[in-house]
Amino acid sequence: MSDDLAWLTATQASRAFATRKLSPTELVRALLARIERLDPKLNAFIRLDGEAALAAAATAEAEIAAGRHRGPLHGVPVGIKDIIDVVGLPTTCHSKVMPNTPATADAVVVGKLRQAGAVIMGKLSTHEFAIGGPSFDLPWPPARNPWNRDHHPGGSSSGSGVGLGAGFFPLALGTDTGGSVRNPASACGIVGLKPTYGLVSRRGVFPLAFSLDHVGPMTRDVADNALLLDTIAGYDPHDPGSAAGPRRYFATGLERGVRGLRIGYVRHFHEHDMPAHPEVAAGLDTVARTLAGEGAILSTITLPSLGEFAAVNRVILNAEAWTIHALWLRERPGDYGQLARRRLMPGAFLTAGDLLAAQRRRAEMIAAVDAALEAVDVLLCASSMDPASRIEDAEETARTYPRQARAPFNTTGHPALAMMAGLSSDGLPLSVQFVARHFADATLFQVARAWERASGVDRLHPDLS
């Protein structure tokens, strides 16, 4: 197949379908052939559902030909992280613990994608229960970075990031509890959004920590990310965390630019709290300078320290995750991989006082970020402090994995988007993160698109030939 089809965005594919230059079936066939050729080395998929994808593509093709075009995702392939239910397929959570029985219903987000006519390609690799990875002691191998398969692709939405980076599909769903959409986005050089807490339903998604879990869109460019959020966002009365509110549109206003927009640069995260790799720091400065050159007004912002943000996030995550896994950890500890076992058991040793102290401090942290976002429109900060580690270097992965600035915004619920800031001297993606007020996800897209347009990072792809 030509690389043009592998790197086609959803927007470009939709346009090609509408003008009959390409059909959904042609696109899905080409992508399936690419997956068959490349995925044995990358492990993005836990289960490729080629037959169902071709059937869905044929249906979309017939509908489009009959003039019943459902919208911009009609006929467009999408990959689903395997903690999200897809009817008829098991939700493995990348774990031996889960029963091998098919889901009886789609998760709300998958149902919305089907309604929009998107083509489900299959279920994607994750860290075990979205926390234990990268691991080599699970029923499926860990996904590998498409820029260099010796490196970690980030997690836990690893397969989503890898599949996008490798040109297997233009759209994917991930989930994010401590940074799991934005980590693979950072490591694989794609765009990943953790939306405002409550904006996207989590019903039908296996939980990790109720008050920190988000479902997020992952794509190769900003416009597709906004389209995907447009499709999956919306109030769900059966999701206790769902936010009622007006229907919001995210794909408009992308090209507004940043002239006059106030951007607060949170420098202490990567300069003081967790000193970043020099190339990461230089990449962040480049993004800041570029946006200033585009007319943004930059200032420096101070927030609570990354160390304390991380501690609050982890105490809450551990406490909530323990309530989900306690029964299995008591009865079947050997069915978990070592990393998941170690990361899910700390909740057994926390007290009610520990959790409430974290929740009280969380309230102050939300107020601190809200206050900062009164002074500016958007925050700019690091996502990962290092380029991706070597995946088989467990010590280096353990050292670099927590060196990130994503968990603060799971703790506070603010929308946060990570994307490529450039490439390191070793050819690995560097990253930047933007953060906005609650429900101002569209402002993130506006800023991210300004950086993307100025830098051309969306045109950088790994050489997988």
Add this chain to the structure above:
Amino acid sequence: MEPAPPYGRHDLVVPPVFFAASPLARARPRRTIAASPHRGFVMDKTLIEALARQAGLDRALAEFPDCVMAAAKQAIGRSSEINTPTNPAVEPWPPMKVGAGA
């Protein structure tokens, strides 16, 4: 170590020649915090084993004692890094909700 500046915007990143405006410093009320009571506290093996058994982790303790020890140390390490609010009026998130009433 220098004291941390107050939260919020407090200076420019690069010389003002690059930017259209030079916002003034914005003072914010400082948080009221106290060190966690866990700070400096060390769990010994006997205590960890007792807590693990209380939590029903007997099997994990027998089969994966290193994992249990590592998990306990993570828990105590994390909770000790949180600065507990000293202001008694600071309530936990999320706030209690009882609906909109009749």
